[in-house]
Amino acid sequence: MKVVNVHQRLLYASPEKAGALLDALTSPANTLWRGGAWPRMAFDRPLGVGAAGGHGPIRYTVEAYEPGESLRFRFTGPAGFNGWHGLAVLDATAAHCVLEHRIEMTLHGAARLTWPLLYRPMHDALIEDALAAAQATLGNRPRVVPWSPWVRVLRALMAPSARPQPHYPETTHAQ
Secondary structure, three states, rough: OEEEEEEEEEOOOOOOHHHHHHHHOOOOOOOOOOOOOOOOOOOOOOOOOEEEEEEEEEEEEEEEOOOOOOEEEEEOOOEEEEEEEEEEEEOOOOOOOEEEEEEEEEEEOHHHHHHHHHHHHHHHHHHHHHHHHHHHHHOOOOOOOOOOOOHHHHHHHHHHHHHOOEEOOOEEEOO
């Protein structure tokens, strides 16, 4: 089963400022992939080609990295996720750009069920939260996408430490 999953957000900031969010992804200065609401990204070494890690049960290695422009990760887990996901800053003008997260993979075995039932809804919520965080960090009004009832059920089944919801300046996360 082939999966192409794309999320994009227009950012009113220079491509360089948006690219800095990618470069800080695994550093203490990270504001794109905020901790608390979602498992943080962690790697066995600084962000760069060959770094291995992931977030929660999702495992991957850095396959390509163009500082300030793009990151591409090759899935190593869970079993049945064969492909990649990545983040890229797509140029528009000197004053705005598009931040894109893309998954391209083929599912095998149990992943044909776990992706649509568990991973995709959680992934979509996480990425929409990250894109809203990017907007807020860059001084844009964040477009917060409410979590679906199914995502709220899945999160309620998770460990209590994984339940906090994100907060964006001057915005509340819809329940």
